[in-house]
């Protein structure tokens with residue numbers, strides 16, 4: 168049987184990782200076999216765990232690239248039921264083909280990622296995965312400026328230029344709604 172692909176997307180602080188961890192718990196309670204991966208770039212909270220903003224965590228394998236993820240997957244001697252990938256927007260575009268291969272082996276794949284950069288542009292990796300996903304769970308956050316539960320964009324509060332790949336937390340980013348983003352940035 169072919170596995171399914173589920174994407175959990177949204178801005179910063181929208182509870183994406185918490186959602187992922189509750190899905191991990193479902194597989195864990197069901198005594199299923201799974202692995203959790205995270206990109207090497209994101210070691211904000213932990214190098215060997217995926218940690219939510221609320222402090223929940225699960226052990227994770229830190230990997231530098233999509234090809235290394237596939238290598239690691241192929242090294243596993245037992246049949247996995249699922250893999251979970253945090254911060255998928257940080258991976259190179261090869262992750263699309265890697266995930267397709269894994270699904271064809273009957274493994275469910277769950278990915279968490281930012282759908283848009285702080286420049287309000289889609290992350291290519293997340294956007295492509297959303298297109299081929301069986302299910303997309305789109306989360307929103309509470310707007311840091313107006314307090315409404317409709318924030319869909321991450322706004323960078325410092326050095327608002329340069330690379331769209333710039334790891335950070337509360338010291339760099341807030342989640343805002345489109346109206347507040349427009350006021351802060353002058354354009355959408």
Ligand SMILES: [Zn+2]
Nearest residue numbers: 310313344347
């Ligand atoms: Zn707002």
